[in-house]
Amino acid sequence: MxxxxxxxxxxxxxxxxxxxxxxxxxxxxxxxxxxxGFPYYLGAIATTKCIRAILFVFVPGKNGDRVTLDSCTGWVRHMGRFYESRTYSFLLDTQLSKGNIEVLLLDKKKHPILKLNEHSPSGTIALDGKSRYYLRWEFRSASGKCKLQW
Structure with a gap:
């Protein structure tokens, strides 16, 4: 019943x-x-991607993202979970055996406002909790594990 x-x-x-x-x-x-509201829930998990890889595991989280990959080329973009207006510190921890990874923080018009990679793994930026932000991961023949924390 x-x-x-x-x-x-x-x-x-x-x-x-x-x-x-x-x-x-x-x-x-x-x-x-x-x-x-559905936009609140779906916005946190909506992901677009264009990936070519042997192995690709992407885990977005509330305070960071994790990626495990093997021979991965392409990109992943998802809406960031920044609901508080404050200064955020980002730290990219890369443990790659080969290739490159770059993480871009994009504003609501999808223009880059912060860029992180293995040469520049940390950054600090003030974000507005009412605005929409995206995280875009870009992979170039990358193998290994990565973690982005904020």
């Missing part, structure tokens, strides 16, 4: 994932998304 108090989005998800323990988590997640 289906709970009739669920919204149409929740009913769709319930019908797709009908497992007892996961059902409650999924419903709570969807209700949270509806409460906060």
């Amino acid at each position: 289906v709970d009739t108090s669920l919204s149409s989005v929740e009913l769709f998800i319930v019908s797709k994932y009908n497992k007892n323990n996961k059902l409650e988590v999924i419903i709570k997640m969807v209700r949270y998304m509806i409460f906060k």
Whole structure:
């Protein structure tokens, strides 16, 4: 029996994932998304990419991103999670066996405002919590692990 108090989005998800323990988590997640608004939730995870690689694992996070790759060339762009107006310090930790990586912080018009690479691994910039920012990772035949923290 289906709970009739669920919204149409929740009913769709319930019908797709009908497992007892996961059902409650999924419903709570969807209700949270509806409460906060879909743009708030999707903006944090929306990612575009153009990658050619043997191995590529990209994990965006709340206070940083992690990347594990092998023979990777291309780029990844995602919306940054900078909800507070303050000065952010960025630190790029690269552990590459070959190739190059560059990380660009882009403003809402997608113009670069900060550039990090293995020669310039840190930077500090004041960001407005109400504005939209993007992080763009660029890879050139890169293999290894990287971590960006802020």
